[in-house]
Amino acid sequence: MSAVTAVPPAANAAALAHFAGRLAFETDVSDVAADLAAAVxxxxxxxxxxxxxxxxxxxQGAVHLPxxxxxxxxxxxxxxxxxVVTYCWGPGCNGATRAALEMAKLGHPVKEMIGGFEYWAREGFPVETASGVARRPVDALTAPVTGIACAC
Structure with missing residues (x-):
């Protein structure tokens, strides 16, 4: 017996609704970086x-709003x-979800950035501090080290 199919996959209509729904609520660090770079x-x-x-x-370019x-x-x-795109520390933190909920209560269109600040930094995107802007080396477990997008 298959561990993967012990619970059968959802029917196609349910799968379409589920995955489209997730994309309506979430975005990732690469998409946010692309929009910031393009000054959307x-x-x-x-x-x-x-x-x-x-x-x-x-x-860099984020608004600080606890x-x-x-x-x-x-x-x-x-x-x-x-x-509005909310973020907090990372996948182990639901702070971005809580912030997104607060934004939604105020009527703002909102998405949560999955991966949070952790994956932003691990994928080598610019990080701002009082000392200036820096980039960490790309973590090969999170993104291509060549700097070329994963094209996902």
Whole structure:
């Protein structure tokens, strides 16, 4: 007996709804990096972590808006109609999900960046600190070390 098919795959209609739904709620670090590099004006990237975490390093061009401050401050930092992309530490953290929920409560179109800051840094995208902007070497377990996109 197959461990993979012990529970049969979903029917096609259910699979279509599920996977399309996931893409409606999530984006990944490569897509966010591409939009930031292209200066797409309708995207606002929100770092929902603490001040200490932000200062340790954050996505260049992101807005620092801790989840607890979203209700009070979102109107001053999120342009009307912008799509918000939330991130927190990484896959083991649900902070970006909590921040996305708060943005949705305010009526903002929102997506969660899967992988969070961890995968942003591990894939070699620019990280900003008080010292400036730097890039870490690409982790070969997360992205092609050649710098060429995985084309997924």
């Amino acid at each position: 004006p309708s995207i606002v990237v929100v770092d929902s972590r603490s001040r200490e975490s932000w200062e340790q390093g954050h996505i 989840t607890a401050e979203i209700a009070a401050r979102a109107a001053e930092v999120i342009p009307a109609g912008a799509t």
